Amino acid sequence: MTTDSTSPLLLVVEDDAPMRRFLRVALTAAGYRINEAETGMDGVHKAAMQPPDAILLDLGLPDIDGLEVVRRVRDWSQVPIVVISARGQEKDKVVALDVGADDYLSKPFGVAELLARVRVALRHAARVASRSATGEATRFAVGELEIDLAARRVTCAGTEIHLTPIEYRLLTTLAQHAGKVLTHAFLLKEVWGPGSEGEAHNLRVFLAALRRKIEAEPARPRYLLTEQGVGYRLVDE
Amino acid sequence: MTEPHKTDEVLEQVRAEQQQQRRGKLKIFFGYAAGVGKTYSMLEAAQAQHKLGVDLVVGYVEPHGRPETEALLAGLPALPTRQVEHRGVTLQEFDLEGALARRPALVLVDELAHTNAPSLRHAKRWQDVDDLIAAGIDVYTTLNVQHLESLNDIITQITSVVVRETLPDAVFERADEVELVDLPPDDLLVRLREGKIYVAAQAERAMDNFFRRANLIALRELALRLTADRVHVQVQTARLERAADLPWATHETILVCFGSSPSSAKIIRAAKRMAAGFQAPWIAAHIETSRDSWMSRASRLQLLRNHRLAEQLGAETVTLSGDSVADEVINYARSRNVTKILVGKPHRSRWIDLLRGSLVAALLRRSGDIDVYVTRGAEEVEGPRVEPPPRPRIRWPDYGSMAAIILLCTGLAALLQWCGLREINIVMVFFLGVVFVAARYGRGPAAAASVLSILLFDFFLVPPRFSFAVSDTQYLLTFAVMLVVALVISTLTSRFRIQAESSRNRERNTEALYQLTRELAGRMSNRELVATAERLIQNLYGGRVAILLPDDKGILKPPASPDGAFAASENERAVAQWTLEHRKPAGSGTDTLPHAAALYLPLVGAQQAVGVLGLANPRTEDGGPLPADRRQLLEALVQQAALAVERHLLAEQAEKVLMQIETERLRGSLLSSVSHDLRTPLAVIAGASSTLLEKNRPKDLETQRDLLYSIYDEAERMTRLVENVLHITRLESGAMVLSKQAQPLEEVLSSVLVHLEKTLQGRPLNMKFVDTLPMVQFDGIMIEQVLANLLDNAVKYTPAGSPIDIIMGIEDNEAVIEVADRGPGLKTGEEQRIFEKFVRGSAGGSEARRGAGLGLAICRAIIQAHGGRIWAANRPGGGARFIFTLPVGEETSSVV
16 A cells, blocks of 8 residues: 555654554555654644644653643544553553543554554544534444434344333444443443443443344344443444 | 562661661779779770771760869760759750760760659669660760669668669679779879869768778779679680580579568668579569558558569569468479578567567478578668558548447347346357458457447446446456457458458459450450450559550551550650660659650560550559559560560461462462463564574565464463463462452453454354343453453363353352363363462363463462352363352342
């Protein structure tokens, strides 16, 4: 694939040189343009000077905390941010997502996973942009699952599925952010309203019910994935 | 690795401990009188040290205004003295706190026997010096022979000057070095006349009293002999050290009996000298008799002083009780293998001996093979102390009751007389009354009752009635006999009463000790243990009790209970801290920091001081300090508590050490495992990638792909291994905190299956669930790890393509999750072992053998942390099954 000035620009904020090189090689090969920053401050600076289409941000930076970078960028920009951190630091990921990151990647990861996350991030940004231009999207489809938002109808492999109002709201919230991981706190706030953040078990109960309705094999879900310790994701490809 | 760094740490620690353990050295410049040049010698020595560069300060040097001394002081750094106002006079005192804060290597403190001004930390300067030494500071000091406690009365005899400032012999004996500073008496007298010792005005008086030539010669002899003895002991000790298995020089044990008289002090000192002569351990015993309950406050204080004196001189003190002093002494002596008993010579008339029996005679009769020494219990030289006669407080209500009882008896007697009974029987009624009064109200009322009975008997019942006149002289004999009998009865009865009381007291003491020991014997937490001891001691002593325990750095923690609030103030805590560090009692009623609100006793166990007990405002009869017997009981109780606390600490330490050993072992195996299991994949990665980088690398794409795949696979394997190693270290270090939440089990399974998609490729999965699976409380990430490890194992240890079953159900309020395969199964005896760390299953191909053997150990640790169980078994029809359970809480089954 060739890169030209129209292909998406990605900002990679990462202090580790080999890691940076790997990202550069993999992403350039996939047709993206790359801008690199070694420190958090440099990252914030470059994001402002040459606004990227998405940011890949390592949480462990030498100067300022990665979370701080997310906060500062979010002050003026809605650019998708994908956070990179090690496994076992689920709490950091949740915090990063809650302060405005869009998604995360756990080290170590393969190229396929990396590219999938980048695609989701860019697509999501495009969807938000088109939504603000043309109003709410009316239809969402992935695999055999279809949601007709105008008609409030959900079908799977052509058969209509009956959802309770909360299940429906849960599914549409996930569909609006399809491909992205949504934290427990976010989902609770969106579906049940502010102040219900502590009732994670409710969310789990409804999600299990939803899964039983839309998944052929609830224990091996195709659409509704669990990110242990972080939240849920509705696949979009 | 961190190995060299660790060794450094250990060394550092040892060095710090040595520093802590290092006590300062005490050097005493010892002389027989003022003016022999002790201070001068001390300063000379100090100058020499100063030249050598030793960090020394002059803590305190008596300013006698001698020019030679002043000259030697020049150039030595001095610590400012402390100005203390006392009764309108400004006193210059040694500033202990200043010296401790300054922490020099060596401090000069003149006049070891000096008595401090009352507001200072300690009553005596030698206690200050003890503190310095305990803090690791060397001390030079001076001492005159007349100040030694055990020589006190001999000195008084020689010089007829009473020396008030005395020093416990133990301090002198503990000194690391004693340098005798000697000057012939004639030279000393010359120096005195020249005014080199005291300023001229005082010289005359001093000379008259103390500096007589004869005195000086005697004192010099004492000092020389003492120094010689010390050398002798040192030689002997050295000899003993060389031949450690030689028996104790003598097998003597000395027992000295003392009472509440001031003269007992002399007997105690005599015993000390005797013990020193024989190099024998010695015991000082006080025998408490029923007469002791009459003791005046002054006598009780004297008894307490005698107790302390004996303790200071190094005796083990005991209190025995019983009315036959001789019996108690002999029985105790036999039980302790005492070889010599020392008693005071009684200075009372033979008549009293005849009446009461002589202690000495009784001892001699029963002593058998024990030698009995009798020493003169002389009056104090400063004249006999006027003691108020022992008199119990008069309790008037008792006398009122007594009068009522005797009146009642008179009425009854009159009635009996009216009935025609004879006088002999009527008298019995009065005796009855007297016995009753004696038993009930004690000796005083009983004696009064005896007299009153006779008066009333005479007045109402003996003709002529209603007059004290007696018509028949026969009655006079009746009265006399009646009086004697009544008095004897009353004395005997009240004595029984007192004995019964004291045996009740003893019983209470024994009971208290027993109760404490029993209650503390049970397994309980340190906190409960302390609370129990506090409660029991508070019940016995009243007031408020707090047991303070030190933290890791040896600083006492503030009291735990609200009752201990008295010990929370900075002052009180400082006193308690001193007690802990010096393992000596302090505070109210002691010589150290007596102005504190409470008495503090150290909790000294078998090896270490483990805490401090504070006792504020204990109940005492007169509001004064605790009497000796109760103090002793308290000390016994404290010792029991100390042993219990120490036992607890030791158990804790043992557990810690065990854990450390376990951790070390784990670290060792982890290291070897990791180094092997990481190196193999690293070797593959390095090899494959370098092959690809070679100039003449394989040209065909298939081979290149193969190499790339092997790099990728090895990286995956390393990821898993690192994951497991991290997990087990976190679990083992206890740093892992479960964040349990109610959640459906299917959910965690689904996320595992997504993660393991690649691993599980080509494996038919059969899942069996109960539809009604409840929500279960667990940590999702952890259980995900368990399932991942079990599934990973199932793949590794079974032939490719064989099916894997996952079954979830509910049994007896437990969620039961099973992962079963159709592989070769487990060997007999392996079912338990495979859950151990670094144990790999015997089945499986090379893939399985390359694991670290941590997977199942992690599973077990996680499941146990959740309160569940995990086990393995073989399946009927072939294959292994791994089952784990998670408890289903009540509250979680009713969610939705």
